[in-house]
Amino acid sequence: MTEVVLAVGEPKIRQFQHKKPIAAIAELVWNGLDANATYVKVELERTLTGAVDRIIVSDNGEGISPSQAEESFREYGDTWKSRQTHTSGHQRILHGQNGEGRLYTLALGEQFAWNSVATVDGRNVRTRITGTRNRPTIWNIEDPTETGDSAGTVVTITVPQGKRHRALESSDAPDNLAARLAFYLKAYPGIKVEYDGVILNPENIIQDVVDLRLELPSEYISESPPIVTFVEWKTRTTDRKMLICNAQGIALAEYGEDWNDPVVSFTPYLRWRGFSDMSVEDIHMLPMTHAVLLHAAEQAIRKHASRRRVEISGQVVEQLKTEGLYPYDTTELSPTQVVERQTFDLVVTVARAALPPRGAPRQLSVNLIQAALERDPSDLHSILDRVLSLSPQERAHLGRLIDDTQLSSIISATNTIVDRLNFIGGLRKLLADPQLRRELREVDQLHPMIAKNLWLFGEEWTLARTEVGLTAVLREHLGRLGQDVALEGDLERVARSDGRSGRVDILLYRGIGDERQNERLIVELKRPTVKVGRQELDQVKSYARAIVEDPQYRGVKCKWKFVLATYEYKDSIKRDIRQRDKPPGLADDQEEYGVWVMHWGEILDAAERKLSFFRKQLEYEATDERVTRYLRESYQEFIPDALQQVPAGEENW
Incomplete structure (x- = not known):
């Protein structure tokens, strides 16, 4: 057995302990894909009480050879990926270049093991690497052994008792992971990624894709200027930060706060070839080195999200009018009724997926919402819970809407004051x-x-x-x-x-x-x-x-x-x-x-x-x-x- 010491300070490595669980899983999946895997499987093993106690990420890629293991777990920021743009055989675009993906395991558990089989000089050789969260710069590489097993890698992460990975256990975790891999999976349809029994397919959850042009100074103008690809989802996802991507849309990092929109479920991808060669530190410094670009991206996202909110709300209201269910005459309304109507429009727009599709149940739901707003908005909580099958996210959005105010603009102002x-x-x-x-x-x-x-x-x-x-x-x-x-x-x-x-x-x-x-x-x-x-x-x-x-x-x-x-x-x-x-x-x-x-x-x-x-x-x-x-x-x-x-x-x- 060989003990290798990662050639970088421990404080720098411990930053990876704070990464988000879904981001960490994504990096392990990318490692398999960068090894030309066509199938990557993420398994969550649970205790009798339902808590995740082991995470297993396996792939059928080319594996890690003994020499690659020693290089990868000894060097930081200087791996074979940094010298290439594509996987072996020039089959696919490489995601990683900085040799950091394996360190994301530190965010997931206490003990880690890589069991990998690679072909070396015509023979399949098994290499096992182990490490712990307590000693993040020390890795043990066992002596390689010849095996008849096929090439591939299995990463096993032991989660300590009492630690919960709620982000990995949530029902929308597969969609959140699919959002990070979306462009790659669309570009290489022969690849299959499975998460906790669910095969990821971005096409099943994508509603629309729009490229947004950015207003930028001349230094960013080129044949391939930065753009924001605004991907709207059919289902609501909880990970909604802007993703920093290379030109092909492969996600490299997150930026900023969640785009927590009550109406539009979307992920913005800031795509630019200038991000391709950046390290984690470079991307961490983006607010200082590329503040103009980030500001332009955020402005474009806000503008498009606002436009989509208006469009979606208009479609919902128009549909209710066509069905004869819209309860307001828009020509003669008192100021109070205007507020009530605006709130009604927002509520039915947020809850549109939960409204009954047709008939008397649909009319009853609409009438109950309108009656509650007219009589006592506090009643809307119980009405929505009894009549509509709302998701937790929809219930949370509407709960804040009802509790804080009747107007989305005042909700925003209240949140701003509290944040300040x-x-x-x-x-x-x-x-x-x-x-x-x-x-x-x-x-x-x-x-x-x-x-x-x-x-x-x-x-x-x-x-x-x-x-x-x-x-x-x-x-x-x-x-x-x-x-x-x-x-x-x-x-x-x-x-x-x-x-x-x-x-x-x-x-x-x-x-x-x-x-x-x-x-x-x-x-x-x-x-x-x-x-x-x-x-x-x-x-x-x-x-x-x-x-x-x-x-x-x-x-x-x-x-x-x-x-x-x-x-x-x-x-x-x-x-x-x-x-x-x-x-x-x-x-x-x-x-x-x-x-x-x-x-x-x-x-x-x-x-x-x-x-x-x-x-x-x-x-x-x-x-x-x-x-x-x-x-x-x-x-x-x-x-x-x-x-x-x-x-x-x-x-x-």
Whole structure:
């Protein structure tokens, strides 16, 4: 037996322990497909109580030879896949290139074993590799033995008692996995993937496929520009994040939050050949290196999803009118009836699949929904449960709709307020806890979170965009801010010898406006080790003046807001930022620009005060438990490791 040590640090490997179970299963399936397998089978072995205690992924591929085993489990990021674009024999496109797929087993269990048979010099040879979650860089490779068995690989993962993989056990798990493999399975129809007894067939669940063009700057324009392929499903799936894909649509990673739409079940695939050669770290840095592309993709998705909601709702309502079942006269409605009708339209659209198809039961269901809305919307809960066979997802959507409000726009506003209160509480927690503050990295953790929540600096910046043309001017004068300052678009260059992001001050910039008036926001995120004083204040004031007086912007009708955001500032500058008749923090007030210096406590207090009225109306408190759960669910990839560790009893595998 040979013990091999993976040539990379253990902290880097432990990131794979936090991957989602379905994503981990997908990577193991891809490993089989990259070995030219035509059949991959995923089995979930259960205990008498129904809990999964073993996961077995088997394939009929070419297997792992002894030399490949030693290379694959010793090297990180430099495997045979990195030197090829297609599988052996040039049969199919390769999915993986970075040698990371096997590490996804760390998200699934405690013990792992690969039993693989490969043909070497005309003989079939068996190789067995084992490892454990507790020692993620140590792998044992048993001496190869000759066998009469056919080529292929069986991966066995032992799940510890008490751990639940609910995402793997759910009824929509096969559809969620099919969504990740959809383009590959469509391109190679001879391949069969089986999950827990279900043969995956994307065609059975695809409703429609539309390619969305993106509004992008010239740097992305080519013969094969990035596109978003919007795949609408016949059934509702729970995994709805945007998938980052190569040009062929093979999923490489997830991005962002779930597209949790009550009407349209879809998965967006951001496809671009530029993603093909990126590592996990490269893709993790996309919010900084390709923010413009991600923003354009999200805008296109929102626009198309909104259009589809209107179309689907219109079709449902028109069908009810044709059947003579629509209960509203749309010509003369009071304001209350307008609200009621809009809610009715949304409810029947969300529940359209559960409505009886025809006859008296269909009419009764429609009448009961309308009567409940007219008399007491709280009755709708029991009516929907008694009359309609709703899926858990449909029931959850309608439950939130009924409980929170009657209008989808107000539902969205309420969710936004709650998310903001949770984010403020979460950021306070990160900055107040000494351990978390020490672990919090500016480049790839704090910056992405702030970039997604620019409302902290004013509501007007919520929909602001990164300005490509502004970058050159900001970079030209960057030296005025001192050493170790980087533009957010240059953060991929900021790294230490261990590969993790270094600690620098970060310049974040956005713009809004139209042909009449433009506004620009420049935020310098200071490191926690820097206590801002006279030198830093003079630097940012000098930088602001240099920018507005640059020939490119001199005389241009524009209002600039420069914010120096810091953990702490010195008493020596308090008089500069606490001037009579000036808002707190305003250090330089000019016609074209303003320079602000604020510590995070002041920034968060100001944002929280703006939400105080709504918080009282909602009777919502951002408790420590709520904000911690929110950070783990919404910003898992951006929070320190200490906060990612879920205490015993709270884990949800």
